[in-house]
Amino acid sequence: MSSYNNSACFSEATRVAIFGGTHGNEMSGVTLVNLWMKNSAEVQRKRVETKPFITNPKAVEKCTRYVDTDLNRAFTPENLSAPGGDGLPYEVQRAQEINRIFGPKGSPEAYDVIFDLHNTTSNMGCTLILESSKDHFNLQMMNYIKKAIAPASCLVLLNEHPLLKYSTSRSVAKHPVGLEVGPQPQGVLRSNIFEAMRVILKHALDFIELFNEGMEFPPCTVEVFRVSERIDYPRDANGNIIAMVHPNLQDGDWEPLNPGDPMFQTFDGKTIHYQGSGTVYPTFINEAAYYEKQQAFVTTRRETLVASAIRKA
Ligand SMILES: CC(=O)N[C@@H](CC(=O)O)C(=O)O
Numbered sequence: 001m002s003s004y005n006n007s008a009c010f011s012e013a014t015r016v017a018i019f020g021g022t023h024g025n026e027m028s029g030v031t032l033v034n035l036w037m038k039n040s041a042e043v044q045r046k047r048v049e050t051k052p053f054i055t056n057p058k059a060v061e062k063c064t065r066y067v068d069t070d071l072n073r074a075f076t077p078e079n080l081s082a083p084g085g086d087g088l089p090y091e092v093q094r095a096q097e098i099n100r101i102f103g104p105k106g107s108p109e110a111y112d113v114i115f116d117l118h119n120t121t122s123n124m125g126c127t128l129i130l131e132s133s134k135d136h137f138n139l140q141m142m143n144y145i146k147k148a149i150a151p152a153s154c155l156v157l158l159n160e161h162p163l164l165k166y167s168t169s170r171s172v173a174k175h176p177v178g179l180e181v182g183p184q185p186q187g188v189l190r191s192n193i194f195e196a197m198r199v200i201l202k203h204a205l206d207f208i209e210l211f212n213e214g215m216e217f218p219p220c221t222v223e224v225f226r227v228s229e230r231i232d233y234p235r236d237a238n239g240n241i242i243a244m245v246h247p248n249l250q251d252g253d254w255e256p257l258n259p260g261d262p263m264f265q266t267f268d269g270k271t272i273h274y275q276g277s278g279t280v281y282p283t284f285i286n287e288a289a290y291y292e293k294q295q296a297f298v299t300t301r302r303e304t305l306v307a308s309a310i311r312k313a
């Protein structure tokens with residue numbers, strides 16, 4: 001019997017996957033997953049079967065983000081149902097395989113939880129990425145992880161923007177969780193970033209184990225940063241970049257950016273100021289992989305979400 005009025009019930013989360021190499025040049029996730037594929041003792045729990053998995057082996061081999069197209073944008077209904085077999089782009093074929101193994105996306109047979117490990121060149125620290133503000137299981141997990149790693153901090157980025165949301169590898173699972181840790185250059189391993197990622201995974205798996213053992217989690221609140229706007233670099237008529245991230249903004253991920261604050265610096269030294277309507281919290285500032293996506297940073301707004309009590313059905 002539940003001790004709370006409105007507990008949300010979920011079935012036991014026994015099928016859990018850890019994805020690395022969704023982007024083949026993000027080395028902490030690639031390295032941790034390769035390590036756990038050799039010996040998975042560290043990521044197993046009594047009531048959880050954890051499958052470490054390299055999602056884009058060809059990109060890992062070449063140490064590039066992707067081969068044909070970004071795998072972490074490829075899990076659309078169109079791609080997942082596209083006929084064409086060997087004629088399809090490599091990552092679309094791979095998305096279909098991953099959907100067969102860990103999905104099908106949106107079905108009761110899908111994996112319970114998928115952790116997808118990423119690194120960023122931005123100074124974001126530890127960031128957990130959620131795709132839904134209504135997934136109370138994931139919100140409770142975020143609360144647990146934040147408490148477990150304190151006084152170290154770990155922020156939650158919520159991407160449920162109608163236009164800026166994309167079809168991730170982890171979206172195949174019932175409860176998708178992205179883990180983004182930086183700063184770490186592409187193709188480089190940094191021990192502090194690697195260890196931070198490893199610790200978050202430990203707490204996340206401990207949470208799932210406690211849930212499966214029948215622990216009931218009381219209602220709580222979770223501070224999240226909701227994706228609001230994509231900001232591109234200033235460009236000339238030919239589409240070439242004419243300014244860089246301003247030194248005041250560089251490495252200032254999660255720090256408030258107010259209207260009038262410096263945002264870009266042109267090559268001839270002029271400052272371009274932020275023109276928004278209120279305080280925002282920029283993140284993914286100067287991420288290397290986002291030059292091709294015409295994104296200098298994203299703005300977010302801070303909110304507090306309420307998670308209901310949860311327990312095992
Ligand atoms: C730098 C990087 O790859 N970030 C991830 C974020 C995510 O997993 O949602 C991406 O753009 O796919």
Ligand SMILES: [Zn+2]
Binds near residue numbers: 022023119
């Ligand atoms: Zn990535």
